[in-house]
Amino acid sequence: MIAINGLGRIGRLAARRLALQRPHRLCALNDPADLETVVHLLRFDSIHGDDHPAVLGLRKGDWDFIVMEGKEYPLYHETDPARIPFGDHQARVVVEASGRFATREGAARHLRGPVRNVVISAPSPDADFTVIHPFNGHLLDPERHRVISNASCTAHATAPILDVLDKAFGLETASMSTVHVATNDQRLLDLPHKDLRRARAAFMSIIPTTSSAFGALRKALPHLPGGFDGWALRVPCLNVNLVDLTAVLRRPVTPAELNDAFDEASRVRLRGILAVSEGGLVSRDFTGREESVVMDPDLTRVVGGTLVKVCGWHDNELAYAARLCELVNRL
Numbered sequence: 001m002i003a004i005n006g007l008g009r010i011g012r013l014a015a016r017r018l019a020l021q022r023p024h025r026l027c028a029l030n031d032p033a034d035l036e037t038v039v040h041l042l043r044f045d046s047i048h049g050d051d052h053p054a055v056l057g058l059r060k061g062d063w064d065f066i067v068m069e070g071k072e073y074p075l076y077h078e079t080d081p082a083r084i085p086f087g088d089h090q091a092r093v094v095v096e097a098s099g100r101f102a103t104r105e106g107a108a109r110h111l112r113g114p115v116r117n118v119v120i121s122a123p124s125p126d127a128d129f130t131v132i133h134p135f136n137g138h139l140l141d142p143e144r145h146r147v148i149s150n151a152s153c154t155a156h157a158t159a160p161i162l163d164v165l166d167k168a169f170g171l172e173t174a175s176m177s178t179v180h181v182a183t184n185d186q187r188l189l190d191l192p193h194k195d196l197r198r199a200r201a202a203f204m205s206i207i208p209t210t211s212s213a214f215g216a217l218r219k220a221l222p223h224l225p226g227g228f229d230g231w232a233l234r235v236p237c238l239n240v241n242l243v244d245l246t247a248v249l250r251r252p253v254t255p256a257e258l259n260d261a262f263d264e265a266s267r268v269r270l271r272g273i274l275a276v277s278e279g280g281l282v283s284r285d286f287t288g289r290e291e292s293v294v295m296d297p298d299l300t301r302v303v304g305g306t307l308v309k310v311c312g313w314h315d316n317e318l319a320y321a322a323r324l325c326e327l328v329n330r331l
């Protein structure tokens with residue numbers, strides 16, 4: 001059974017998805033917000049529209065429930081994982097999607113009674129294992145790896161690109177910038193934040209900042225060339241990021257060879273994870289895509305044979321929630 005802590009952008013998408021696809025597996029939810037607020041935000045979504053289950057709130061005595069597609073899920077309002085009685089509902093896996101407990105120590109507060117694993121919906125500095133499916137999921141041992149990080153949306157989008165380049169041409173070195181939409185970790189208007197740039201109004205500027213994807217990628221794909229690094233440019237958009245990756249390959253290539261390699265990977269080996277888009281699209285057109293990355297062949301460039309630049313889009317919310325749900329279902 002699966003429980004979810006933190007019903008924000010990612011937690012709600014995961015809850016809706018599990019309620020539609022695996023209602024018998026979802027057992028309980030937690031968020032400090034009150035019942036009316038949680039129900040309202042589950043029903044109305046500014047980005048993903050109304051393509052989600054019928055949702056109601058129910059109060060029985062002191063207890064709150066979210067009803068999705070006719071099934072009742074207990075909703076708690078704790079702020080400390082150690083106080084959430086997920087174990088009473090036979091939860092074996094907790095999705096930690098609050099963004100507040102990304103360290104092993106914090107996430108491990110869920111590990112009580114029947115709860116065997118916690119999956120953090122973000123990179124973690126010290127989780128037992130960082131998964132980027134399908135590249136290292138086979139190494140995950142749920143008995144040994146009790147606290148698991150599902151890396152980040154950017155890491156999930158970047159890993160397939162690196163994988164194709166490395167397998168097809170050999171990867172010497174690489175650098176990546178993610179053109180990343182605003183998230184609730186920024187400020188709507190200028191307001192203190194530990195990152196001075198994220199303290200600035202999110203919808204006014206291009207905001208250069210760090211990306212936790214690099215740490216997650218280094219952990220999940222340790223064979224990557226050393227020094228792989230880059231940054232995020234937060235832009236005033238709501239959904240869908242662009243990964244812009246520059247690499248030096250071991251042998252000279254043409255743009256057509258690069259695009260063919262992505263095309264081939266999208267058909268069988270990375271089907272469902274990497275896709276290739278048709279031409280002329282913009283970020284909005286990728287909302288609702290569930291692949292970790294959708295390559296844009298028009299943007300492929302080669303400079304002098306071995307220096308290449310390739311770009312791929314991803315729905316940072318929906319595609320990430322899809323990978324997260326696949327992981328907890330496998331667990």
Ligand SMILES: NC(=O)c1ccc[n+]([C@@H]2O[C@H](COP(=O)([O-])OP(=O)(O)OC[C@H]3O[C@@H](n4cnc5c(N)ncnc54)[C@H](O)[C@@H]3O)[C@@H](O)[C@H]2O)c1
Nearest residue numbers: 006007008009010079097098099121122153184316317320
């Ligand atoms: N938004 C994205 O595109 C995205 C993609 C991949 C990963 N992530 C990661 O997922 C995590 C959540 O991101 P988000 O965008 O959904 O965040 P969000 O800010 O939209 O939601 C956070 C939720 O957690 C709840 N919360 C706050 N304190 C809590 C506590 N003590 N206990 C339980 N719940 C608490 C809030 O009420 C809110 O509903 C972050 O670590 C983020 O980095 C986000």
